[in-house]
Amino acid sequence: MLFNSINFAIFLPIVFFLYWFVANKNYKHQNILLLVASYFFYACWDYRFMFLLIFSTLLDYFTGLKMFDAKTSIGKKFWFWLSIGVNLGFLGFFKYYNFFAESFAEALANFGLHVDVWMLNVILPVGISFYTFHGLSYVIDIYYNKIKPERNFIDYAVFVSFFPLLVAGPIERATHLLPQIQRPRKFDYTTAIDGLRQILWGLFKKIVIADNCAEYANLIFNDSAHQSGSNLVLGALFFTFQIYCDFSGYSDIALGTARLFGVELLRNFAFPYFSRDIAEFWRRWHISLSTWFRDYLYIPLGGSKGGIWMKVRNTFIIFLVSGFWHGANWTFIAWGFLNALYFLPLLLANKNRNNIGIVAEGRMLPNVREIFSIGITFLLTVFAWIFFRANNMTHALSYIKGIFTKSLLSMPTVLPYSIFALLVFFITIEWIGREHQYALQRFGMKWPKFLRLSFYYLLIILIFAFMGKEQEFIYFQF
Amino acid sequence: MKQFLVKSLWFLLPVLLFFTAVEIYIRNSENAFITKANYFQKNKEQIEVLVLGSSHNQNGVNPKFFRNKTANLSYGSQDIQIDSALFFSNVKQMKNLEKVVFELDYHRLDIENEPTFYRFPWYYLYYGIEVQPVKFVNKISLYSSNVDFFNNIILDQFSSNYKPQVINEFGFVEANYSNDFLDLNYDETKIEATAKERLKSRHKEVSDENFKHNVSRIESMIAYCKTNNIELYFFSSPLYKTYIENKIPKKDQKVKNYIQQLIANHKIHYYNFENTSRFELKDFSNDDHLNAKGAEKYTKLIDSIIYQ
Numbered sequence: 001m002l003f004n005s006i007n008f009a010i011f012l013p014i015v016f017f018l019y020w021f022v023a024n025k026n027y028k029h030q031n032i033l034l035l036v037a038s039y040f041f042y043a044c045w046d047y048r049f050m051f052l053l054i055f056s057t058l059l060d061y062f063t064g065l066k067m068f069d070a071k072t073s074i075g076k077k078f079w080f081w082l083s084i085g086v087n088l089g090f091l092g093f094f095k096y097y098n099f100f101a102e103s104f105a106e107a108l109a110n111f112g113l114h115v116d117v118w119m120l121n122v123i124l125p126v127g128i129s130f131y132t133f134h135g136l137s138y139v140i141d142i143y144y145n146k147i148k149p150e151r152n153f154i155d156y157a158v159f160v161s162f163f164p165l166l167v168a169g170p171i172e173r174a175t176h177l178l179p180q181i182q183r184p185r186k187f188d189y190t191t192a193i194d195g196l197r198q199i200l201w202g203l204f205k206k207i208v209i210a211d212n213c214a215e216y217a218n219l220i221f222n223d224s225a226h227q228s229g230s231n232l233v234l235g236a237l238f239f240t241f242q243i244y245c246d247f248s249g250y251s252d253i254a255l256g257t258a259r260l261f262g263v264e265l266l267r268n269f270a271f272p273y274f275s276r277d278i279a280e281f282w283r284r285w286h287i288s289l290s291t292w293f294r295d296y297l298y299i300p301l302g303g304s305k306g307g308i309w310m311k312v313r314n315t316f317i318i319f320l321v322s323g324f325w326h327g328a329n330w331t332f333i334a335w336g337f338l339n340a341l342y343f344l345p346l347l348l349a350n351k352n353r354n355n356i357g358i359v360a361e362g363r364m365l366p367n368v369r370e371i372f373s374i375g376i377t378f379l380l381t382v383f384a385w386i387f388f389r390a391n392n393m394t395h396a397l398s399y400i401k402g403i404f405t406k407s408l409l410s411m412p413t414v415l416p417y418s419i420f421a422l423l424v425f426f427i428t429i430e431w432i433g434r435e436h437q438y439a440l441q442r443f444g445m446k447w448p449k450f451l452r453l454s455f456y457y458l459l460i461i462l463i464f465a466f467m468g469k470e471q472e473f474i475y476f477q478f
Numbered sequence: 479m480k481q482f483l484v485k486s487l488w489f490l491l492p493v494l495l496f497f498t499a500v501e502i503y504i505r506n507s508e509n510a511f512i513t514k515a516n517y518f519q520k521n522k523e524q525i526e527v528l529v530l531g532s533s534h535n536q537n538g539v540n541p542k543f544f545r546n547k548t549a550n551l552s553y554g555s556q557d558i559q560i561d562s563a564l565f566f567s568n569v570k571q572m573k574n575l576e577k578v579v580f581e582l583d584y585h586r587l588d589i590e591n592e593p594t595f596y597r598f599p600w601y602y603l604y605y606g607i608e609v610q611p612v613k614f615v616n617k618i619s620l621y622s623s624n625v626d627f628f629n630n631i632i633l634d635q636f637s638s639n640y641k642p643q644v645i646n647e648f649g650f651v652e653a654n655y656s657n658d659f660l661d662l663n664y665d666e667t668k669i670e671a672t673a674k675e676r677l678k679s680r681h682k683e684v685s686d687e688n689f690k691h692n693v694s695r696i697e698s699m700i701a702y703c704k705t706n707n708i709e710l711y712f713f714s715s716p717l718y719k720t721y722i723e724n725k726i727p728k729k730d731q732k733v734k735n736y737i738q739q740l741i742a743n744h745k746i747h748y749y750n751f752e753n754t755s756r757f758e759l760k761d762f763s764n765d766d767h768l769n770a771k772g773a774e775k776y777t778k779l780i781d782s783i784i785y786q
Contacts, residue, residue: 456489467625
């Protein structure tokens with residue numbers, strides 16, 4: 001069930017009604033309802049993988065309790081590594097088996113040894129990377145005594161499978177989400193209205209911007225060998241907006257939906273394309289994943305505490321792992337590596353925390369220096385997305401080679417003016433709203449009510465006008 | 479909460495009204511699918527000839543030119559699984575049915591629509607057949623089956639240069655204002671020069687599995703017709719030479735072999751008009767579809783054969 005589908009438009013009000021009008025006497029009943037609704041939501045994708053979700057939930061629930069109750073440190077370690085091993089084992093099997101098998105065979109072939117590796121026809125269970133990371137953070141936090149295990153299985157299962165975040169995040173932390181599940185939620189009018197507004201903005205980003213950009217990005221990437229340099233640049237730009245609006249649109253719908261149920265999820269995006277350097281970009285892009293890697297990989301590896309080489313090593317490790325998390329393909333690893341390279345000069349010059357605040361805060365327009373740094377950062381990002389979108393390394397390299405030809409200066413032949421107009425409209429609203437949680441949050445609040453509502457209807461009309469392609473969210477594959 | 483519900487409902491009311499209006503509009507606007515379905519449901523018991531097939535028969539067979547009451551249930555992209563479902567779900571109620579005209583063209587045996595084919599809900603809504611599971615939402619809303627498709631149709635209808643199709647009572651489109659050959663001014667040289675590009679991905683599917691399924695569906699129909707004294711006629715539709723030249727030879731041979739086998743094993747009535755001089759360039763709307771003029775010729779030909 002996609003967030004941008006009519007099925008979800010029916011599912012959500014039903015669950016909302018039952019949650020606030022039928023199960024509202026006791027928050028435990030609400031939790032049971034959320035769990036049933038979440039499992040139903042997941043089963044709509046593929047009921048066969050329900051067992052995996054339930055198994056993963058049971059595993060982390062029991063190992064959490066066993067770890068906490070263990071009398072000896074060996075016992076604690078046993079349960080800890082059992083959970084880590086099984087979780088990563090499942091993730092590795094479903095997501096990476098074929099990649100490793102194929103890479104192994106290719107490596108042997110380089111030495112003249114030809115082996116027939118066993119390739120499996122494995123379907124990637126939707127959301128596995130997300131719910132596995134939920135579970136891992138929970139188990140790791142218990143192991144390091146940051147939290148106590150949750151004894152109520154229903155509460156824990158809701159934490160893992162709460163339907164707004166189940167298939168593509170944000171990757172929640174037990175310290176943030178579990179306390180909200182363990183206590184009664186009160187309906188708040190302002191929060192709920194804000195949630196609906198965020199859903200509207202998310203749908204606009206996904207259906208109007210991302211799906212339209214996808215059409216042209218696919219057209220150009222799928223036929224890149226026959227495209228001019230200028231078309232290839234446009235293709236990369238379309239993909240840049242596609243992936244941002246696709247994923248941040250999903251996150252907006254997830255956050256907005258959770259708010260309707262009185263739950264606040266972690267923010268996942270903070271206008272990353274207005275970043276002034278790559279370090280800032282990574283503080284604003286897929287925040288829940290970046291902070292996950294920071295807390296559970298970068299810091300345990302020593303973080304920035306050691307010498308400069310330790311910092312460099314750890315930075316490369318988290319970027320490479322982050323790339324690999326996105327998928328079993330060398331292109332994702334190259335994308336991670338490239339971002340690590342971008343990050344390196346800032347790290348060495350100790351300038352990776354220069355741009356912490358909001359760009360041009362309190363001002364309508366950025367200054368020349370800000371425009372320049374935003375432009376450079378944006379171009380670097382666009383370049384890196386080529387690796388992310390390409391089918392394989394050969395495709396990525398030939399795509400880049402195709403850009404740097406004489407035809408780069410030719411007039412592009414793919415010129416969808418209506419999409420350009422929509423992009424300008426979108427970027428303007430994003431810029432105006434950049435000081436808030438999401439662009440539409442305070443947009444038009446000072447306008448007369450009639451005008452503001454008309455603007456919302458305009459967004460709805462655009463959504464309906466472009467609806468129908470129902471493209472899947474890119475991050476479902478991760 | 480009360481305030482939230484009241485305000486949300488007021489806000490959503492125009493959206494719901496819009497949705498309802500669109501649904502009513504598309505269900506009531508004239509189109510070939512619905513007209514054909516309505517004609518069939520109304521006259522089911524009197525129908526003597528039933529025509530099944532894909533867009534080749536949809537555009538090539540005009541029931542108006544049959545001497546007896548005929549329904550043409552062929553639609554664009556209709557595969558043999560839908561033909562078979564339409565046949566078996568209705569045949570018992572078609573008390574006067576004597577003859578079935580079945581399109582056995584080169585492309586048909588290797589294809590089977592994906593379960594997500596957007597017209598499955600239409601067949602559910604207008605013929606009551608559920609060839610593949612239809613989502614609940616599509617069972618109640620035609621618009622939701624392909625929002626993009628209907629948006630384009632509605633936008634087209636409201637554009638200033640819109641010319642409506644002329645659809646007769648049988649759901650056959652007698653006048654269509656745009657087609658490939660007309661756009662090329664029926665210039666033979668241009669048509670031939672652009673054929674490769676136009677046909678590069680047309681009917682290139684090859685699937686032994688689909689072939690096997692379709693063969694079994696055809697054989698079930700043959701068996702049923704034999705036991706119930708219904709005459710089943712197989713036709714290969716007229717095609718323009720550019721289409722024939724761009725066929726995949728191996729696939730073509732496979733289909734021909736199968737037809738030979740059918741004739742030998744079941745003694746079926748089979749007529750091949752694929753490559754006949756009876757049809758000229760101006761009878762076609764594109765490489766593999768007849769226009770209304772061509773359809774008149776082809777229908778009269780079929781009529782004369784089945785009543786000879």
